Amino acid sequence: MPHVDRPALIRRLQSIVGEPYVLHRPDDLLVYEQDAIMVNRHLPDVVVLPDGAEQVAAVVRLAREAGLPVVPRGAGTGLSGGAIPERGGVVVALTRMTRVLELDPEGRTAVVEPGLVNAEFTTMLARWNLFFAPDPGSQVASTIGGNVANNSGGPHCLAYGVTGNHVLGLEVVLADGTVAWVGSRGWDAPGYDLAGVLTGSEGTLGIITKIAVRLLRRREAVRTLLAIYETMDAACAATSAIIATGIVPEALEIIDGVTMRAVNRTLHAGFPEDAEAALLVEVEGVTDAVPAVMERIEALCRAGGARRVQTAASAEERQNLWKGRKHAYGSLGVLARNAIMLDVCAPRSRLVEAMRAVAEAGRRWDVRISNFFHAGDGNLHPNLLFDFEPTDPQFARVVGATEDIMRACVRLGGTITGEHGVGIEKREYLPWLFSADDLAAMRRVKDAFDPQGVLNPDKIFPTGRPVHGAPAPAGGDTA
Amino acid sequence: MSGPPAPRADPTPVAARLESLLGAGAVTTAGCEAWATDGVVPRAVVLPADADQVAAVLRVCDQAGAAVVPWGGGTAMTLGYPPARADVVLRTERLDAIIDHDPSNLTVTVGAGIALRRLQEVLGAHGQWLPLEPPLAERATAGGAVASGLGGPRRLAYGSARDLVIGARAALAQGTVVACGGKTVKNVAGYDLGKLVVGSLGTLGVLTELTFRLIPRPESSRTLAAWASDMAAVAALARRVFDSALTPVAVVGVNAHAAARAGRGAAGLLVRSEGVEPAVRRHERDIGAWAAAVGMETEAFEGEAETALWKVVRDVGWWEDTGVALRASVPPGAAADLAVALARALPEGTAMVVHPGVGTLWLEAPAADAAVLIALLRPLVERAAGHLLLARAPAALKAAHEVWTPGPQARALALMREVKRAFDPRGTLSPGRFVSRL
Numbered sequence: 001m002p003h004v005d006r007p008a009l010i011r012r013l014q015s016i017v018g019e020p021y022v023l024h025r026p027d028d029l030l031v032y033e034q035d036a037i038m039v040n041r042h043l044p045d046v047v048v049l050p051d052g053a054e055q056v057a058a059v060v061r062l063a064r065e066a067g068l069p070v071v072p073r074g075a076g077t078g079l080s081g082g083a084i085p086e087r088g089g090v091v092v093a094l095t096r097m098t099r100v101l102e103l104d105p106e107g108r109t110a111v112v113e114p115g116l117v118n119a120e121f122t123t124m125l126a127r128w129n130l131f132f133a134p135d136p137g138s139q140v141a142s143t144i145g146g147n148v149a150n151n152s153g154g155p156h157c158l159a160y161g162v163t164g165n166h167v168l169g170l171e172v173v174l175a176d177g178t179v180a181w182v183g184s185r186g187w188d189a190p191g192y193d194l195a196g197v198l199t200g201s202e203g204t205l206g207i208i209t210k211i212a213v214r215l216l217r218r219r220e221a222v223r224t225l226l227a228i229y230e231t232m233d234a235a236c237a238a239t240s241a242i243i244a245t246g247i248v249p250e251a252l253e254i255i256d257g258v259t260m261r262a263v264n265r266t267l268h269a270g271f272p273e274d275a276e277a278a279l280l281v282e283v284e285g286v287t288d289a290v291p292a293v294m295e296r297i298e299a300l301c302r303a304g305g306a307r308r309v310q311t312a313a314s315a316e317e318r319q320n321l322w323k324g325r326k327h328a329y330g331s332l333g334v335l336a337r338n339a340i341m342l343d344v345c346a347p348r349s350r351l352v353e354a355m356r357a358v359a360e361a362g363r364r365w366d367v368r369i370s371n372f373f374h375a376g377d378g379n380l381h382p383n384l385l386f387d388f389e390p391t392d393p394q395f396a397r398v399v400g401a402t403e404d405i406m407r408a409c410v411r412l413g414g415t416i417t418g419e420h421g422v423g424i425e426k427r428e429y430l431p432w433l434f435s436a437d438d439l440a441a442m443r444r445v446k447d448a449f450d451p452q453g454v455l456n457p458d459k460i461f462p463t464g465r466p467v468h469g470a471p472a473p474a475g476g477d478t479a
Numbered sequence: 480m481s482g483p484p485a486p487r488a489d490p491t492p493v494a495a496r497l498e499s500l501l502g503a504g505a506v507t508t509a510g511c512e513a514w515a516t517d518g519v520v521p522r523a524v525v526l527p528a529d530a531d532q533v534a535a536v537l538r539v540c541d542q543a544g545a546a547v548v549p550w551g552g553g554t555a556m557t558l559g560y561p562p563a564r565a566d567v568v569l570r571t572e573r574l575d576a577i578i579d580h581d582p583s584n585l586t587v588t589v590g591a592g593i594a595l596r597r598l599q600e601v602l603g604a605h606g607q608w609l610p611l612e613p614p615l616a617e618r619a620t621a622g623g624a625v626a627s628g629l630g631g632p633r634r635l636a637y638g639s640a641r642d643l644v645i646g647a648r649a650a651l652a653q654g655t656v657v658a659c660g661g662k663t664v665k666n667v668a669g670y671d672l673g674k675l676v677v678g679s680l681g682t683l684g685v686l687t688e689l690t691f692r693l694i695p696r697p698e699s700s701r702t703l704a705a706w707a708s709d710m711a712a713v714a715a716l717a718r719r720v721f722d723s724a725l726t727p728v729a730v731v732g733v734n735a736h737a738a739a740r741a742g743r744g745a746a747g748l749l750v751r752s753e754g755v756e757p758a759v760r761r762h763e764r765d766i767g768a769w770a771a772a773v774g775m776e777t778e779a780f781e782g783e784a785e786t787a788l789w790k791v792v793r794d795v796g797w798w799e800d801t802g803v804a805l806r807a808s809v810p811p812g813a814a815a816d817l818a819v820a821l822a823r824a825l826p827e828g829t830a831m832v833v834h835p836g837v838g839t840l841w842l843e844a845p846a847a848d849a850a851v852l853i854a855l856l857r858p859l860v861e862r863a864a865g866h867l868l869l870a871r872a873p874a875a876l877k878a879a880h881e882v883w884t885p886g887p888q889a890r891a892l893a894l895m896r897e898v899k900r901a902f903d904p905r906g907t908l909s910p911g912r913f914v915s916r917l
Contacts, residue, residue: 182894
């Protein structure tokens, strides 16, 4: 640590947040060396758990003075390495800040602290028939601050939009240790939409300490449909057909055959062993309309060659149909020791080609891939499965396959991350999407907010270093 | 209010250089009065043909110290403070291509200067539309609607420009063209710079290309109006609607003066529902019953009558050339109460339209009443933790009143200055026009 001696720093941090809330023993720091991406890790020098913007601001000022980077962190469920303190420094964990500060059920707005867990918030809102729309797969653990920092999605953002569509304003601690309110508690705050830019900035522009959000009213009726297909092509084509007809369901997910068989082994979900894809569709609305919409979707699914179509109206039946999707990630353990969940997008008109490219990448690099993803918004999640450690030379095959898939998505007009963020994982690939001038424009924003690079340094922007700390694999640009 | 007159660059060489860049037909130096912004008359009006020409114009002007004001359909040029300088008006009219309509992806990429009306026609042929409804939408451009950031009645359901723009390309003051986003509805690759340009009044860059997410045209759409003797009854019915599981796409209260513009004589609540027919019928049935229970008369609008009714609502503030427009933005839960409080106190002849689900109130009044209105609104809006925008007013009024009140919090404003400096260090783009005369 450059400018201060460690015991003095720890004492000063303790005086800001209280002794129990400064973690500095190696055992205590271990939890904070990585997030949910398993291929990178680095220990922080110290972890603080502040309560409130004033404490966060004081911590940031002290870290600056000490020449240490500051890395904000929610629940650590991120999948791109955004919360990993690559250069050490101070991790600011916001998990103690869990209050709902304001709630206006009539106006359907609330102000919450960043450490509030997504699913707990929505559970709490049930008594007002309200919910917070973003529902990332990690929602039982992930925090709303983390959702905002990553502009998280989830199955239901097909109809309700991503996190950014639900953020009205933010209180943020800036890199100089001052506190700002951007946006407001309503729409149309004057000035540039800084809350919009902070959303999805992965902790590189400010540390979010309060969030003003809009809430949605629970729909009266929900219907869920599961359609089984012989081929992935057919399921993707059915997805494109539903979207093209002008029906936008609340959720439209695909689970592939590899995943279905894995789920069968862990849950006895009853998926057919020989099918290659299942389409899961959910429609919400007023009771009078939902059956009519679902009938049309069912007809489209059958016309597209579905082997079997099941619908569910009761909560229990719905949960059964969702069970396979919800437990897909957990089931991967029966397939391989390790998995990397890739997050890419293709235009919804190019889904068939995108999924063919995923399969081709798996064949080319001899990597087994399972897929369960948000087909309705073209957001693919190929899971690359492997039985060795990321330090093994064979890991280059996995990297090769991920790069082929990303290249294919870029070529089809898509993107290299739809909802997991850039973090460490994707930063070297940003130039595949953006010119030097485009990246320089983003850099201007970073410099306007954080000229000295105190906050979460090196994330998002290309560093010129090898991806995953591993040498880039050989292999041509043939995807 | 404004500081000492800024040094003005010698315009002749700039105009000559622009002519050699764009061709003589694309640069006008005569009759520039028609392209004045709040009375500030430019020396030249240019019509670049593509993004590279836009960038070239900006490079020349930036080097010469000539201020540039981007101009789309010209429907929202009254927004903001009068520009401190406006040497060149840059019209985006020729950037009007439909670059990539991908119907089965529900996205479209267009030149920023495309007329919204033409775009909607093309999309309509595919059963789709872009749910952007700025005032005077028939004359507005896509880029102008984004740069002004004004939302329309259906933003309750479909969001506003900030939610609909998924990709953008803009020419920066120093003459580079940069892109952000893409054509996928989910995308978190890099900073979401598109958010910065929405509502920025052309002060950070000139939009050249935009990608929007689209929505399917609904198979049914109808509006139920419930007429009442006062705004309190309107607010109460709005509460009833928002306390239900109904999913209207627009809910708007109008005072009697606003209703008069649509040929009606009373205050009322207008509820628009769209979607499959059974959903629309359900909305009419429930809201009709709630209105009847409190003695409110109802009336259904459909087809052209519905379109005409919502055009009146959409354009409030822009009805009369001689009027002023004010917009109050408050937390959504405070809007209905604010409307009720205002209804009793407004000067005769003030039209008021309130969007309770969004927290927006629009008022239009004769310019003579502006000072009284501003004095009445400011404390009420501020007490509700909201903001007031003087959206349209004669330049003389703007010289006497702030356009945005309260402005951004001090630290946030300092950040905005840094952002402006980062993108436009010499103050070339619409200088002085934005919040706090950035």
